Amino acid sequence: MDEDFVLMKGNEALAEAAIRSGADGYFGYPITPQSEVMEYLTAAKPWEHTGMVVLQAESEVAAINMLYGGAGAGKRVMTSSSSPGISLMQEGISYIAGAELPVVIVNVVRGGPGLGTIQPSQSDYFQATKGGGHGDYHLLVLAPASVQEMADFMPLAFDLAFKYRNPVMVLSDGAIGQMMEKVKFQPQRPRMTDDELPGWATTGKKPDRERNIITSLDLDPYRQERFNQKLVEKYRKMKEEEVRYEMFQCEDAEYVFVAYGTSSRICQKSVQLARERGIKAGLFRPISLFPFPENEIEALTSHVKGMLSVEMSAGQMVEDVRLSVHGKIPVEHYGRMGGVIPTPEEIVDVLIQKFIGG
Amino acid sequence: MTEEIIIAGFGGQGVLSMGKILCYSGVMQGKEVSWMPSYGPEMRGGTANVTVIISDERISSPILNSYDSAIILNQQSMDKFEKTVKPGGILLYDGNGISRHPSRTDINIYRADGAEEAAKMETTRTFNMIMLGAFLKIKPIVELDNVIKGLKKSLPERYHHLLPLNEKAIHRGMEIIQEIHVAEKV
Numbered sequence: 001m002d003e004d005f006v007l008m009k010g011n012e013a014l015a016e017a018a019i020r021s022g023a024d025g026y027f028g029y030p031i032t033p034q035s036e037v038m039e040y041l042t043a044a045k046p047w048e049h050t051g052m053v054v055l056q057a058e059s060e061v062a063a064i065n066m067l068y069g070g071a072g073a074g075k076r077v078m079t080s081s082s083s084p085g086i087s088l089m090q091e092g093i094s095y096i097a098g099a100e101l102p103v104v105i106v107n108v109v110r111g112g113p114g115l116g117t118i119q120p121s122q123s124d125y126f127q128a129t130k131g132g133g134h135g136d137y138h139l140l141v142l143a144p145a146s147v148q149e150m151a152d153f154m155p156l157a158f159d160l161a162f163k164y165r166n167p168v169m170v171l172s173d174g175a176i177g178q179m180m181e182k183v184k185f186q187p188q189r190p191r192m193t194d195d196e197l198p199g200w201a202t203t204g205k206k207p208d209r210e211r212n213i214i215t216s217l218d219l220d221p222y223r224q225e226r227f228n229q230k231l232v233e234k235y236r237k238m239k240e241e242e243v244r245y246e247m248f249q250c251e252d253a254e255y256v257f258v259a260y261g262t263s264s265r266i267c268q269k270s271v272q273l274a275r276e277r278g279i280k281a282g283l284f285r286p287i288s289l290f291p292f293p294e295n296e297i298e299a300l301t302s303h304v305k306g307m308l309s310v311e312m313s314a315g316q317m318v319e320d321v322r323l324s325v326h327g328k329i330p331v332e333h334y335g336r337m338g339g340v341i342p343t344p345e346e347i348v349d350v351l352i353q354k355f356i357g358g
Numbered sequence: 359m360t361e362e363i364i365i366a367g368f369g370g371q372g373v374l375s376m377g378k379i380l381c382y383s384g385v386m387q388g389k390e391v392s393w394m395p396s397y398g399p400e401m402r403g404g405t406a407n408v409t410v411i412i413s414d415e416r417i418s419s420p421i422l423n424s425y426d427s428a429i430i431l432n433q434q435s436m437d438k439f440e441k442t443v444k445p446g447g448i449l450l451y452d453g454n455g456i457s458r459h460p461s462r463t464d465i466n467i468y469r470a471d472g473a474e475e476a477a478k479m480e481t482t483r484t485f486n487m488i489m490l491g492a493f494l495k496i497k498p499i500v501e502l503d504n505v506i507k508g509l510k511k512s513l514p515e516r517y518h519h520l521l522p523l524n525e526k527a528i529h530r531g532m533e534i535i536q537e538i539h540v541a542e543k544v
Contacts, residue, residue: 007381007391007512033397118397179420180378180393182385268418343423 005182010150010172011036013183014080014106017154019046022189024075025053027066029085032118033174034108037080050191060085064092064105071101072214074201076158076192080106082174083124084115086132093167094133097231098216102161104154105139106170108177111312111339119339120174120262125316128171129290136228138235139169140242141289143260147181155186160242162198164234171289173312175262175341235291244287245296249275253282255355256300258321258331259310260286262341267310269344274351281351289317294324301328306355309333310347312340330355359414361499362422366407366439367431367452372486375512376429377408380490382508383500384412392420405434412499429493431472433457450493450535452485460540467538468496475530484527491531502528 008016015037018026023046028038038056046052057063063079070077081089086107096103107128111121128141140160144150150172157168197203202212218224246264249271250256257267264285274281284300284307286293297307306329309318318333325331334350336342363380367373374395381391394409409425411417428439430451436458443449445464453459454473470492476485494505509524 005385007378007385007393174397175394175421178395178397180381180391181417181420182391262421265417266419266421269422270419272418341421343421344419345423 005184007180008147008183009036009178009180010144010147010176011108011178012040013147013151014154014170014172015040016044016185017151018078019044019050019052020185020188021155021158022050022076022191023052023078023158024191025055025066025070025077026079027055027057027063027070027077028079028081029057029060029063031082031085033110033120033177034080034082034106036177037106037108050188052191060088061092064089064096067103067105068092068096068099068101071096071103072099072202074192074197074203076102076162078104078106078158080108082108082110083112083121086124086127090127090133093139094131094135094137095216096167097133097137097139098135099214100165101167101214102158102165103167104157104161104170105167106172109171109173111337117339118174120176120312120341121337121339122173122261122263122312123314123316123337124171125289125311125313128169129292129320137231138238138290139167140164140238140291141169141171142244143171143287143289144176145261145264145285145287147176147179147183150176151183151185155189164238165200166234171261173262174339239291242288243291243293243296245293246285246287248283248285250282250284250300250304252280253300253303254280254305255351256282256284256304256307257310257347257351258284258286258297258307258317260289260317263310263312266342266344267347270310270347270351273344274348277348279348279351279356281348286317292320292324294320297321297324298326298328301325304329307331308347308351308354310342311335312342313337359412359499360417361412361427361497362425363410363412363427363429364407364422364425364439364442365410365429365431366405366435368404369406371406371431372483373406373431374408376486376490377410378512379487379505379508380410380412380500382512383505384508386504386507386511387500389413389500390415390417392417394420405432407435407439427493427497429489431489436460448496450489450496452489460538463540466496467540468492468535469538470531470535472531472534475534476527479527479530480523484523484530487524487527488531488534491528492535493531494528495532495535
């Protein structure tokens with residue numbers, strides 16, 4: 001009997017884990033399928049026991065700029081939304097990346113473009129991993145595939161955001177947000193005291209130090225270029241230190257599904273079904289979408305004959321998979337869109353049709 | 359052991375909470391569980407369904423299109439899910455409001471008139487627990503003790519005085535279930 005575990009929706013687990021991460025503030029605006037995050041936070045009333053602020057902003061644009069302010073003061077701040085709301089936040093996210101501020105942004109993705117649908121999708125991969133807003137920048141992107149990971153990735157996201165002074169996105173989707181699974185939480189971390197705030201925070205100038213300036217504006221092109229190069233160096237370091245992935249039955253696999261989030265759960269079942277039909281299939285699951293596990297995917301080309309990128313999109317991550325294998329093996333894409341979730345059986349059928357024939 | 363179950367009916371029949379209680383019972387028994395509901399417009403349109411998986415192993419896909427067992431509580435769900443039961447699997451249904459009865463001969467079909475029984479109890483909201491009891495009679499994947507513990511964990515404390523009634527409903531479901539032999543039907 002497991003008394004330590006509770007049964008929770010992904011969105012609720014994320015909210016509880018945010019409180020336990022020692023977050024100072026949550027600022028958001030409701031949107032399906034992630035409204036449970038703020039519902040949970042307002043019911044849990046963390047301001048009564050940890051002092052964490054929970055605020056419903058007047059819009060997503062306001063929420064992201066509240067993060068800009070909060071993070072500028074050195075606080076652990078976060079927001080969550082779903083696709084159309086994340087689009088509204090892009091200007092603010094670009095400014096935050098440009099000002100090198102640590103924030104956590106959760107996107108519980110729904111189908112698009114436009115208002116699209118409220119059903120799960122993975123059609124925001126490009127937006128999340130390639131910038132999203134204007135200018136040369138990247139978010140560090142983590143893709144949970146279970147309710148437990150929705151919880152585990154919150155403290156991790158805050159730690160990485162502060163380690164790199166960079167916005168971190170947790171890229172989930174409606175299925176993981178709405179499903180319930182067992183989850184076990186880490187103990188409550190204390191919020192940072194004023195003494196623990198990072199040295200760059202704008203906490204009021206003291207006589208013994210220079211002014212801290214937080215801005216994303218520099219009109220001198222050479223200084224701005226030096227700053228851009230600093231960002232490039234930061235992203236290179238992420239590629240060196242923060243690549244995360246999981247492999248499932250890849251050791252002897254002839255064909256490998258590459259899938260993240262909900263799709264990776266479905267593909268795990270597809271691996272089992274394919275093997276029952278005598279096909280040596282495996283699953284490679286990127287956990288960090290930026291930095292993308294390109295070297296680890298390339299290494300599989302030594303024994304794998306083909307890869308099928310399975311995404312609930314028209315084909316986005318498949319481009320990164322193709323770049324990773326350097327043309328050594330064929331990479332195909334299979335996707336469902338509009339909130340339709342592929343079934344384990346149809347994925348096996350597509351694998352056979354695209355690679356094996358018959 | 360892995361049991362893949364679809365529970366489907368009207369919103370308000372307790373479909374989602376039946377799934378939740380089943381999951382909590384599984385947790386109490388040390389199993390892995392997943393609960394994947396239909397959400398959004400489908401739910402608002404009147405029908406609700408939830409996929410429940412209870413397993414000894416880590417659960418792969420929480421979303422499925424074929425099931426070991428289906429618990430079906432209205433006609434629309436019968437039309438949609440009868441065909442998704444794996445050959446040799448189980449279909450349990452409540453006869454209330456069903457005009458097109460299940461007709462497959464390669465699955466095991468059971469009927470429990472839970473709605474009718476619930477009307478005889480203190481509250482008709484015992485319906486889902488009657489159906490859960492009927493299901494556990496044919497598929498004892500979790501022990502009754504753990505179901506009671508699961509109930510206790512998933513019900514808010516202010517409803518704990520209803521635990522004995524829910525337990526009674528589970529037992530009632532175990533009594534009223536009957537196997538349907540399609541081939542013998544006229």
